[in-house]
Amino acid sequence: MILDAIVLDNFGIYGGRHDVVLTPERESRPIVLFGGLNGGGKTTFLDAVQLAFYGSRARCSNRGKLSYHDFLRAAIHRGADPGEGASISIHFRRNEDGEMHSYRIQRAWREGVRGVEETVEVTCDGQPDATLSEHWEEYIEGYIPSGIAHLFFFDAEQIKELAEGEHAAELLGTAIHSLLGLDLVEQLQLDLVTLERRKKTAGKTGEEAQRLKHAEEDRARYERMQRETTDERARLNGELTELGKSVEECEKHFRSEGGDLFERREELEAELKKLRKALADEENTLRDLADGVAPLLLVSPLLTELESQAKRETKIRKAEVLLNALEERDAEVLLDFEAARTPTSHVDRLESILRKDREARRAVLSEPCYLHVDDQVLSELRHLRSTVLAALPADIELHLKTAEKFRERVTRAELTLSRVPAAEAIARLQQELSTVRIRHQQKKAEVEAVDAKLEIVARQLQTADEAVTQALEADTEKGFDREDRGRVLKHSAKVRATLAKFRTAIIRKHALRIERLMLEAFTQLLRKSNLVTALKIDPETFRIELTGGDGRPLPIERLSSGERQLLATSLLWGLARASGRPLPTIIDTPLGRLDSSHRRHLVERYFPVASHQVILLSTDEEIDEDSLKRLQPYIGRSYHLQFDEPSRSTHVTPGYFWNHEAAC
Numbered sequence: 001m002i003l004d005a006i007v008l009d010n011f012g013i014y015g016g017r018h019d020v021v022l023t024p025e026r027e028s029r030p031i032v033l034f035g036g037l038n039g040g041g042k043t044t045f046l047d048a049v050q051l052a053f054y055g056s057r058a059r060c061s062n063r064g065k066l067s068y069h070d071f072l073r074a075a076i077h078r079g080a081d082p083g084e085g086a087s088i089s090i091h092f093r094r095n096e097d098g099e100m101h102s103y104r105i106q107r108a109w110r111e112g113v114r115g116v117e118e119t120v121e122v123t124c125d126g127q128p129d130a131t132l133s134e135h136w137e138e139y140i141e142g143y144i145p146s147g148i149a150h151l152f153f154f155d156a157e158q159i160k161e162l163a164e165g166e167h168a169a170e171l172l173g174t175a176i177h178s179l180l181g182l183d184l185v186e187q188l189q190l191d192l193v194t195l196e197r198r199k200k201t202a203g204k205t206g207e208e209a210q211r212l213k214h215a216e217e218d219r220a221r222y223e224r225m226q227r228e229t230t231d232e233r234a235r236l237n238g239e240l241t242e243l244g245k246s247v248e249e250c251e252k253h254f255r256s257e258g259g260d261l262f263e264r265r266e267e268l269e270a271e272l273k274k275l276r277k278a279l280a281d282e283e284n285t286l287r288d289l290a291d292g293v294a295p296l297l298l299v300s301p302l303l304t305e306l307e308s309q310a311k312r313e314t315k316i317r318k319a320e321v322l323l324n325a326l327e328e329r330d331a332e333v334l335l336d337f338e339a340a341r342t343p344t345s346h347v348d349r350l351e352s353i354l355r356k357d358r359e360a361r362r363a364v365l366s367e368p369c370y371l372h373v374d375d376q377v378l379s380e381l382r383h384l385r386s387t388v389l390a391a392l393p394a395d396i397e398l399h400l401k402t403a404e405k406f407r408e409r410v411t412r413a414e415l416t417l418s419r420v421p422a423a424e425a426i427a428r429l430q431q432e433l434s435t436v437r438i439r440h441q442q443k444k445a446e447v448e449a450v451d452a453k454l455e456i457v458a459r460q461l462q463t464a465d466e467a468v469t470q471a472l473e474a475d476t477e478k479g480f481d482r483e484d485r486g487r488v489l490k491h492s493a494k495v496r497a498t499l500a501k502f503r504t505a506i507i508r509k510h511a512l513r514i515e516r517l518m519l520e521a522f523t524q525l526l527r528k529s530n531l532v533t534a535l536k537i538d539p540e541t542f543r544i545e546l547t548g549g550d551g552r553p554l555p556i557e558r559l560s561s562g563e564r565q566l567l568a569t570s571l572l573w574g575l576a577r578a579s580g581r582p583l584p585t586i587i588d589t590p591l592g593r594l595d596s597s598h599r600r601h602l603v604e605r606y607f608p609v610a611s612h613q614v615i616l617l618s619t620d621e622e623i624d625e626d627s628l629k630r631l632q633p634y635i636g637r638s639y640h641l642q643f644d645e646p647s648r649s650t651h652v653t654p655g656y657f658w659n660h661e662a663a664c
Contacts, residue, residue: 010080015649029636036641041650042617085110155588173542282403518574562598584613591622
């Protein structure tokens with residue numbers, strides 16, 4: 001199936017007529033990209049496609065508890081004449097028995113004298129087809145059952161519900177039932193139960209019939225309460241979703257105006273105070289070093305000369321002491337030689353030798369002495385140069401670098417604080433954000449209360465249903481028209497049991513293929529083959545069970561938020577592939593709740609291959625300039641949904657944000 005075009009005429013936010021071509025220009029470029037800000041008409045576009053195809057069975061975003069005709073009345077553009085009404089036309093092609101046929105479905109409605117009047121017209125290959133127009137619901141239900149439409153036409157909220165897991169099993173079960181046609185089996189089971197009750201009721205008289213009547217009235221009342229509560233929950237969930245979007249918008253605006261900085265002001269001030277103290281400590285350390293021996297580094301050559309001079313003077317002092325000792329010794333030696341009557345020539349010779357030795361030593365004493373320091377000073381000077389001053393430059397460099405880092409951090413902190421808005425400037429936004437958050441929490445509490453009420457009603461309904469069953473089964477043999485009713489009841493119960501076994505068998509038969517397709521999709525999106533090695537679907541509860549790379553069960557809660565959303569996308573993708581239907585995929589707000597790394601996964605590995613035709617409805621923050629560059633080779637057409645304030649209408653123009661045109 002290929003969607004070739006859509007025509008919106010005064011539908012919702014789209015005032016006037018808008019013709020939009022959707023045909024991908026070539027197979028290698030399957031993506032049709034729509035860009036629009038929040039409130040610009042993206043979700044309305046998705047609603048239009050579903051409404052055109054399914055009418056009253058369409059899952060439109062803002063229908064809530066409105067009746068179908070009230071919803072149609074509200075869907076007429078405010079600037080249009082209700083008498084003229086609105087319409088949606090979709091042109092599409094599909095292959096039937098090897099031949100390609102072109103269709104146009106037009107759904108139009110207007111405010112008439114009898115209320116909202118709706119018409120459906122279908123043409124096939126350019127010719128009006130009265131049969132298709134009259135039986136369009138049966139035709140589209142046979143081709144794209146409404147129960148599986150959300151596998152192909154979905155938005156970020158659907159991904160969110162699947163990812164958060166609160167209603168994942170319920171959504172998955174509904175999809176698998178519709179995909180396998182099991183809703184027909186369940187309807188048959190319900191019809192058989194109704195038949196059994198009718199047969200059993202036929203045998204009741206008097207007090208038993210009265211008791212059965214009261215039991216059935218109680219059950220009908222609880223069934224009505226359950227429907228009403230379910231509808232109320234759906235309405236509240238819709239309102240909660242809208243409030244969630246409002247909270248996100250307010251938080252975004254609050255952050256853009258510096259609100260997050262305002263809320264962190266005390267934290268930022270404390271951090272700045274801490275940084276300033278750390279900087280002051282480093283500067284004090286440097287001052288202490290400057291007050292000590294550090295300045296001597298400036299005269300390092302002089303210290304070297306000083307040490308050399310001190311060494312020389314020490315040598316001179318030692319030489320002087322030694323020379324005095326030698327003179328005394330030499331005199332004593334000569335006297336000893338003379339006393340021993342040594343020949344004079346020998347004595348003279350010895351005296352000459354000793355004199356020359358002393359004169360040689362006396363040459364050292366000719367150098368001048370300036371310092372007159374002792375050995376202790378020389379030792380301290382040597383320690384100062386070799387140990388203290390040698391290690392000081394590295395220590396000073398370390399403290400200088402540390403001080404510079406703290407100085408930079410102080411500057412950045414001061415700059416950040418300078419951007420903190422004044423309290424009076426942010427007060428209105430803060431109040432607005434607080435109000436929206438409170439409303440969101442209150443709505444969330446309402447939803448939780450309705451959920452609790454729904455559980456109570458479900459238990460009451462179960463009790464009432466058991467009471468009806470007991471009333472029906474009391475003395476069931478008495479009053480039967482012999483074997484006929486008994487045979488019907490007996491065989492009906494057997495058929496229901498067989499249908500229950502058939503349902504489980506069908507699910508198990510197809511579960512392996514569905515599980516394989518889901519796991520393939522998840523692995524392709526995540527590209528972590530060792531994270532999840534197996535995926536199983538419980539055929540009774542439809543809960544997803546994952547197995548990690550270590551062979552152990554992997555709870556879904558252990559996956560990161562982005563991984564859970566990719567898993568949810570994989571579930572929808574796998575189910576869509578399992579359907580075997582070559583249908584287009586339409587995704588509204590495709591990346592709204594993903595971080596940047598997981599956005600790239602969807603942009604590069606999912607969107608280009610999700611289907612032969614992929615329609616993306618995005619904001620400029622989801623598919624931004626970087627994502628657009630990655631998608632560009634796969635984009636066949638692009639459009640910009642721009643809301644015009646004076647006309648209160650959205651206009652569709654070719655291109656995307658930043659004036660990018662889709663390449664042909």
